[in-house]
Amino acid sequence: MLNEAEKRNYDPKIIYCLKAMEEMDFPPESFDVIFSSLSLHYVEDLSSVFHKIFSFLKSGGLFIFSVEHPLFTAEGSEDWIYDNNGKIQHFPLDNYFYEGERLTNFLGTKVKKYHRTLTTYFSLLLDYGFKIERVIEPTPKEEMLSLPGMKDELRRPMMLIIRAKKD
Numbered sequence: 001m002l003n004e005a006e007k008r009n010y011d012p013k014i015i016y017c018l019k020a021m022e023e024m025d026f027p028p029e030s031f032d033v034i035f036s037s038l039s040l041h042y043v044e045d046l047s048s049v050f051h052k053i054f055s056f057l058k059s060g061g062l063f064i065f066s067v068e069h070p071l072f073t074a075e076g077s078e079d080w081i082y083d084n085n086g087k088i089q090h091f092p093l094d095n096y097f098y099e100g101e102r103l104t105n106f107l108g109t110k111v112k113k114y115h116r117t118l119t120t121y122f123s124l125l126l127d128y129g130f131k132i133e134r135v136i137e138p139t140p141k142e143e144m145l146s147l148p149g150m151k152d153e154l155r156r157p158m159m160l161i162i163r164a165k166k167d
Contacts, residue, residue, distance in 0.1 A: 021036075060166065073116075138159050
């Protein structure tokens with residue numbers, strides 16, 4: 001994927017690298033924007049990653065990220081509860097305040113993720129000095145609601161998007 005990204009978006013100012021987020025190492029105040037899409041819920045030590053990100057950002061820099069919503073990750077299975085006829089009954093919510101490792105299936109593969117509460121996400125950001133500018137729980141667009149399964153996506157939040165600023 002990195003080779004393809006570099007091929008499609010060649011710019012000598014962009015450096016593509018494959019590295020765990022926990023191993024990131026850049027000079028302080030290197031970036032105006034840091035963006036992370038649906039990856040931070042795979043990080044065990046989120047505090048150290050947020051600390052690094054804060055140090056990598058210039059003053060006024062933005063940290064924009066999406067994660068699976070804590071209501072979505074709490075119980076662990078990340079799947080609906082169905083009746084005997086295969087009809088969706090409800091989405092399970094359990095163990096919300098018990099943070100930590102969850103094993104789930106993603107495309108037929110066991111995957112380890114880390115559940116955190118909304119309080120943890122917001123508190124870590126605030127503790128490191130970020131100003132929270134926007135919080136979004138995305139929903140399907142109106143024109144998508146006629147697609148199979150999309151109306152059910154209005155029954156529970158699946159994702160969370162947060163925009164924070166380093167003052």
